[in-house]
Amino acid sequence: MEILFFLFATIAVVAALNVILQRNPIYCAIGLIVTLCSLAGLFLTLSAQFIAAIQIIVYAGAIMVLFVFTIMLLNVRSEEAKVDRQKFLRWLAVPLFLALLGEVYYVVRTVNNPPPQIPATGTAPPVEILGTVESIGREMFTSYLLPFEATSVLILMAIVGAMLLARREKASDVIQTQATTTEPEEEPVISGMGR
Amino acid sequence: MIPLSWYLALSAVIFTIGVVGVVVQRNVIALFMCIELMLNAVNLTLVAFSRYYVNPTGQLFVFIVMAVAAAEAAVGLAIIISLFRSRETLNIDEADLLKL
Numbered sequence: 001m002e003i004l005f006f007l008f009a010t011i012a013v014v015a016a017l018n019v020i021l022q023r024n025p026i027y028c029a030i031g032l033i034v035t036l037c038s039l040a041g042l043f044l045t046l047s048a049q050f051i052a053a054i055q056i057i058v059y060a061g062a063i064m065v066l067f068v069f070t071i072m073l074l075n076v077r078s079e080e081a082k083v084d085r086q087k088f089l090r091w092l093a094v095p096l097f098l099a100l101l102g103e104v105y106y107v108v109r110t111v112n113n114p115p116p117q118i119p120a121t122g123t124a125p126p127v128e129i130l131g132t133v134e135s136i137g138r139e140m141f142t143s144y145l146l147p148f149e150a151t152s153v154l155i156l157m158a159i160v161g162a163m164l165l166a167r168r169e170k171a172s173d174v175i176q177t178q179a180t181t182t183e184p185e186e187e188p189v190i191s192g193m194g195r
Numbered sequence: 196m197i198p199l200s201w202y203l204a205l206s207a208v209i210f211t212i213g214v215v216g217v218v219v220q221r222n223v224i225a226l227f228m229c230i231e232l233m234l235n236a237v238n239l240t241l242v243a244f245s246r247y248y249v250n251p252t253g254q255l256f257v258f259i260v261m262a263v264a265a266a267e268a269a270v271g272l273a274i275i276i277s278l279f280r281s282r283e284t285l286n287i288d289e290a291d292l293l294k295l
Contacts, residue, residue, distance in 0.1 A: 051257050097214075
């Protein structure tokens with residue numbers, strides 16, 4: 001168990017450092033994918049099977065594909081040669097890192113939190129079924145139904161917002177001119193040439 | 196069994212790495228990935244507490260955090276694409292129209 005923890009923790013920290021130290025965003029993306037997969041392994045050691053599977057499928061699968069697709073779409077290779085105007089920030093970062101870590105350590109040390117009280121067996125679900133789909137689904141559709149529905153509304157808003165933001169200005173003009181004036185043949189050809 | 200504090204320490208380290216990444220990275224997409232790193236550190240904390248208090252609520256929070264992260268990534272990358280269209284750059288130092 002400890003071996004697994006240290007293995008996954010080391011991989012996660014090294015890959016996370018890779019994310020912030022690489023200049024090319026595609027290498028950052030690869031480091032982030034490795035971090036996400038090792039965090040999924042850590043979730044498995046915490047007996048959260050469903051969350052580990054969702055981590056791989058949704059995070060390392062869907063969200064990272066979105067990132068990599070954007071990197072490919074924008075062709076960022078030409079951006080690397082540009083001069084870094086704020087190089088001093090990088091030297092400021094190491095003291096900031098140590099200060100933030102020290103703050104976290106201080107808070108964890110000083111805040112008087114009670115130790116976790118393990119409930120008596122019988123009242124709480126046993127650890128083996130804690131992270132199963134059944135246990136999480138029962139909580140989600142009984143006690144936390146409203147947050148679940150709010151999340152679906154949020155995702156709908158995100159879909160509409162992303163399509164509104166990422167669409168081309170010219171395409172919107174074409175749609176408007178097509179709606180107001182009836183010129184079916186001319187405008188699509190011009191917008192196609194403009195690309 | 197592994198102590199809870201080990202997981203919390205690992206989560207704090209990953210979160211701090213994410214914060215430092217937001218400071219040092221100048222590429223908008225890499226900056227976004229550092230934000231994802233911070234979200235994942237918080238997820239690790241939630242799952243660890245869920246395990247040690249034997250309560251599935253923490254894992255439910257993780258589920259909702261992932262949905263919010265997906266929405267944030269979709270909207271944020273759309274903003275990046277429209278920024279790239281208007282400015283032809285991905286460097287955040289170039290997008291300083293609102294700077295005094």
